[in-house]
Amino acid sequence: MLTISQLASYAGVTVRAVRHYHAKGLLPEPERDHSGYRRYDAAAVVELIRIRTLADAGVPLSRVRELLAAGDEAFAAAVEDIDRRLRAEIRQRQRHRVRIAQLAAGDSLALPREAVAYLNRMHELGFRKRLIEIERDSWILIAAQMPEQVPAFMAIKHAQIEHETLRRLYLDIGDLADCAPDDPRLPSLADRVAAFIEAAAAEAAGVEEEQPVSDDLVALLDAAFVESFPCAPRLLQLLEERGWTGWTNIRPMDPAARSSRQPASVDRASPHVMPSYS
Amino acid sequence: MLTISQLASYAGVTVRAVRHYHAKGLLPEPERDHSGYRRYDAAAVVELIRIRTLADAGVPLSRVRELLAAGDEAFAAAVEDIDRRLRAEIRQRQRHRVRIAQLAAGDSLALPREAVAYLNRMHELGFRKRLIEIERDSWILIAAQMPEQVPAFMAIKHAQIEHETLRRLYLDIGDLADCAPDDPRLPSLADRVAAFIEAAAAEAAGVEEEQPVSDDLVALLDAAFVESFPCAPRLLQLLEERGWTGWTNIRPMDPAARSSRQPASVDRASPHVMPSYS
DNA sequence: CTCCAGCCCTGACCCTGCGTCAAGGTCAAG
DNA sequence: CTTGACCTTGACGCAGGGTCAGGGCTGGAG
Numbered sequence: 001m002l003t004i005s006q007l008a009s010y011a012g013v014t015v016r017a018v019r020h021y022h023a024k025g026l027l028p029e030p031e032r033d034h035s036g037y038r039r040y041d042a043a044a045v046v047e048l049i050r051i052r053t054l055a056d057a058g059v060p061l062s063r064v065r066e067l068l069a070a071g072d073e074a075f076a077a078a079v080e081d082i083d084r085r086l087r088a089e090i091r092q093r094q095r096h097r098v099r100i101a102q103l104a105a106g107d108s109l110a111l112p113r114e115a116v117a118y119l120n121r122m123h124e125l126g127f128r129k130r131l132i133e134i135e136r137d138s139w140i141l142i143a144a145q146m147p148e149q150v151p152a153f154m155a156i157k158h159a160q161i162e163h164e165t166l167r168r169l170y171l172d173i174g175d176l177a178d179c180a181p182d183d184p185r186l187p188s189l190a191d192r193v194a195a196f197i198e199a200a201a202a203e204a205a206g207v208e209e210e211q212p213v214s215d216d217l218v219a220l221l222d223a224a225f226v227e228s229f230p231c232a233p234r235l236l237q238l239l240e241e242r243g244w245t246g247w248t249n250i251r252p253m254d255p256a257a258r259s260s261r262q263p264a265s266v267d268r269a270s271p272h273v274m275p276s277y278s
Numbered sequence: 279m280l281t282i283s284q285l286a287s288y289a290g291v292t293v294r295a296v297r298h299y300h301a302k303g304l305l306p307e308p309e310r311d312h313s314g315y316r317r318y319d320a321a322a323v324v325e326l327i328r329i330r331t332l333a334d335a336g337v338p339l340s341r342v343r344e345l346l347a348a349g350d351e352a353f354a355a356a357v358e359d360i361d362r363r364l365r366a367e368i369r370q371r372q373r374h375r376v377r378i379a380q381l382a383a384g385d386s387l388a389l390p391r392e393a394v395a396y397l398n399r400m401h402e403l404g405f406r407k408r409l410i411e412i413e414r415d416s417w418i419l420i421a422a423q424m425p426e427q428v429p430a431f432m433a434i435k436h437a438q439i440e441h442e443t444l445r446r447l448y449l450d451i452g453d454l455a456d457c458a459p460d461d462p463r464l465p466s467l468a469d470r471v472a473a474f475i476e477a478a479a480a481e482a483a484g485v486e487e488e489q490p491v492s493d494d495l496v497a498l499l500d501a502a503f504v505e506s507f508p509c510a511p512r513l514l515q516l517l518e519e520r521g522w523t524g525w526t527n528i529r530p531m532d533p534a535a536r537s538s539r540q541p542a543s544v545d546r547a548s549p550h551v552m553p554s555y556s
Numbered sequence: 557c558t559c560c561a562g563c564c565c566t567g568a569c570c571c572t573g574c575g576t577c578a579a580g581g582t583c584a585a586g
Numbered sequence: 587c588t589t590g591a592c593c594t595t596g597a598c599g600c601a602g603g604g605t606c607a608g609g610g611c612t613g614g615a616g
Contacts, residue, residue, distance in 0.1 A: 005563070010498060011422060015564090020603055035611055037564055042502035046415045049422045053388040057381055058374030061602070079382040083375055090371045093364045096336030100364075103335055104357040110331040137324045144289060144327045220288060224320035283592070293593090298574055313582055315593055339573070 001033075002040040011048040018048065026051050026064055058086055108136070112147065114154035115139040121161060131174035134228045138221055145217050169196060181234040190238035197250060213249065221248040279311075280318040289326040296326065304329050304342055336364055386414070390425065392432035393417040399439060409452035412506045416499055423495050447474060459512035468516035475528055491527065499526040 008015045021027040027047055030040050054064045059082055067078050108116055115136070122132050143150050160166050169192055176185060225247050226232040236247060243253050286293045299305040305325055308318050332342045337360055345356050386394055393414070400410050421428050438444050447470055454463060503525050504510040514525060521531050 003563075004565095010419070010494075014603080016603060016605085019566095024602095035564080037611080041505050042419070042498055043415070043505060045422075045498065046418050046502075049388050049418055053381070055602090056374075057377035058371065059378065062600095076382055079378050082378055086371045086375050086378075090368050090375075093336065093368045093371070096334075097361055097364050097368075099335035100337065100357050100360055103331070104354055110327050137321070140324050140327050141288070141320070144323075216288075220320055220323065224324075227319050227321060281592075292574080294574060294576085297595095302573095313593080315582080333573090340571095 002042075002045070004038050004040070007040045007044055007048060010045045011052055013048065013052055021048070021051060021061075024061055026061060058082060110140045110143065111136065112143055112150050112154075114151050115143065118154050118157055118161070121158070125161065125167065125171075127171060128174045128177060130177045130228075134177070134224070137228075138224055141220055141224065142213075142217065145214070146212065149212055165196070169193065176231060176235075177229055179231045181231045183231060186231060186234055187238055190235060190242060194239060194242040194244055197244060201252075218246070218249045222246065280320075280323070282316050282318070285318045285322055285326060288323045289330055291326065291330055299326070299329060299339075302339055304339060336360060388418045388421065389414065390421055390428050392429050393421065396432050396435055396439070399436065403439065403445065403449075405449060406452045406455060408455045408506075412455070412502070415506075416502055419498055419502065420491075420495065423492070424490065427490055443474070447471065454509060454513075455507055457509050459509045461509060464509060464512055465516055468513060468520060472517060472520040472522055475522060479530075496524070496527045500524060 002010070004015050004018055008018050011018075018027065022029050027044065030038050030044060033039050050068060051064055054067055055061060059067060063078060063082070067075060070078060106116060108119075111119075118139075119132055119136055122135065127135075139150070142153070161170070169189075172185075172189060172192075176183060176189060179185070226236075229235070232247075236245075239245070239247075239250070240253060244250050245253050280288070282296055283293050286296050289296075296305065300307050305322065308316050308322060311317050328346060329342055332345055333339060337345060341356060341360070345353060348356060384394060386397075389397075396417075397410055397414055400413065417428070420431070439448070450463075450467060450470075454461060454467060457463070504514075507513070510525075514523075517523070517525075517528070518531060522528050523531050
């Protein structure tokens, strides 16, 4: 008769594993000797080896009993099933490898390639680090909700940033990133923003744009803006005084006064930079 | 301010996952409102998305914090490490696929191909089912301990089974598989076994064989034999009366009387079938 | 006879990444 | 006031065991 450690070593497993199989009901509990020790016969070694053979082939323990008892066709079906699972796990790992490789290659954590290029361009054009970080976070939020549309948005943003007037406006916004709410430059900045938007709105008048950005996302981006810029509430207040509300999706204050339909927003996907010419 | 479910839905995760990340220290616990609810800002959404981005790339949560804080080179090193793990897991799954495919192809659970062929041949030659099962279990035990040697052993076994006298002897042993210990056919069977072994031993005299089968395995195989055949103890006793001891590794009773060295055993790797002519 | 090493026993906590109750407090709407 | 949808903490569960903790047994040496 064999002790548990002898049984385990014959089958090449640990004593703990044997007890685990007992607990799982895979291997029947053997007789005990007078002191309570388990005593095994040679047949138990064979059973244990069969269990390990299946387990070593990737069969989950929960299915081992079933497979040990299965006839040929049931066995084949179960094997098919397990192989499917293994293939799925392999594919998952392979996708993971692609993703971390992309991350390591500079897909700066959660940002698509186009956004990284855009942020680099901002850096070249002398935008402040703070502003770039804020912009990056905004694009992380957008990419999480609508990854498909990001390349299209990025094309717009690239055009915007290369546009002289708009870039200058944007650079000045960046310079006010850390300013106090009562900074004297804020009112003139609000004037410039309002003037710009009005011009863009006039151009876009009557153009029915699709609205791909959800209200939820707009609200989130506005919140991110306000969190990041101490002077944001003041700036928004100044804009409201000039008849505009919101930031990411900036709109006239009183929609009903202008038209019965939702007024065309100017650029809903360009947080922290105003209207687009697209 | 966002509730936990809003945060979770922005990042595309479950509320439970968010709390899990809090518990793991990946995401800092935010302020609570007056009733104890967690209240998040937009920055938390960005952080959560970054966590998920890494997790979705196969980074274990235990390493996420490290990677979020890592500089470029540390990040690359960690990614290298994680990729190694992923590759190892893929290779493991691929090995599993090969194994279950072999099992499904008739590698009848833990038996190498050669042994399956041998068992099939036994079936063709009219051996009894009981005996074949016992033989199968023995080869499972042997294959678990010394898989490399099994093909060589199988060649010997094939030769044995095709040998007229030996096959007849073996068939008769099979017929006695379920016999009572006092079956009258046992003494004459013992005579035949003893006669056969003596002839084989005479032939093999002076030949120093390597002993590839460990004493432990021999003991295990003998135990399996005794467990399987009710009349095995009686048969072994009759053989001892004729001067032979053991079964798998059958030997003269009193080694010292014959020579000072360990006497050549006849065939240590052929359980339940006696000497080999190899 | 005692001592010690090396077995054996059960019970319980640990790992991953959450899912899923359970039991109760809160909030907004009707 | 009630209802249903949230929120809270706490706990168990999954796979496959690893790793103590705290005790009992055994066999050989001194």
